[in-house]
Amino acid sequence: MRHTLSVTVENKPGILTRVAGLFARRGYNIESLVVAETENPQISRMTIVVDGDGRIIEQVSKQLHKLINVLKIQDITHEEAVHRELILLRVNADATNRTEILQVAEVFRARIVDMSRASVTIEATGDTSKIEAILTTFRPYGIKEFARTGRLSMMRGK
Known part of the structure; x- marks a missing residue:
């Protein structure tokens, strides 16, 4: 099972x-890792997605707590x-399919961030399933290239 750990360091x-x-x-593979400074420049938040059962996550959490500079760990x-x-993806787009590609991007509430004669670069945000759906939808047009962040997570306000 995939676990999302929020680690403050x-x-x-x-x-x-x-x-x-x-x-x-x-021997544990990190599937996704996002690290950035928080509202306090002395503190960073790591969002780590790792595959494993509860026992593995508990063991990793205990080991992380032992590291100097680790302040808090939450599963x-x-x-x-x-x-x-x-996700940023560059899709083949010529005069015959450009309008259709722009309409599909709009359905996903994605933004066009660059356009050339032969391609369109699209930016989109969402949960993992939305990003996967975007990739599936644009594949038939010919994805030239894409770059994708890992999962970024934050607890909801109470």
């Missing part, structure tokens, strides 16, 4: 390497949280 050099190394040493997999990903 001190914004210090090397913390990302130590966290990723902890997973690698134990938010089953919590009320907002999850989002971002």
